[in-house]
Amino acid sequence: MRAITINEFGGPQVLTETELPEPRPGPGQLTIDTTHAAVGLVDVFFRRGDLAGRPGVPQPPSCPAWKPPGPSAHWARG
Numbered sequence: 001m002r003a004i005t006i007n008e009f010g011g012p013q014v015l016t017e018t019e020l021p022e023p024r025p026g027p028g029q030l031t032i033d034t035t036h037a038a039v040g041l042v043d044v045f046f047r048r049g050d051l052a053g054r055p056g057v058p059q060p061p062s063c064p065a066w067k068p069p070g071p072s073a074h075w076a077r078g
Contacts (some may be wrong), residue, residue, distance in 0.1 A: 015064075
């Protein structure tokens, strides 16, 4: 799958198109088919490093757009 990743904090130039393996859900999880996702202001703060070190905030490498839309694709019991 293609994804936009952030491998370090910085400006828009740190956004990189990356090929990643298809995710597989673990017990009690599901995957979502996403064809597009909005990038909000919180994603800009994350990319710049404004939220670095706060609990629950992922650190690079990571993908922006924490709330992508889409239908459920796969799920696992659990």
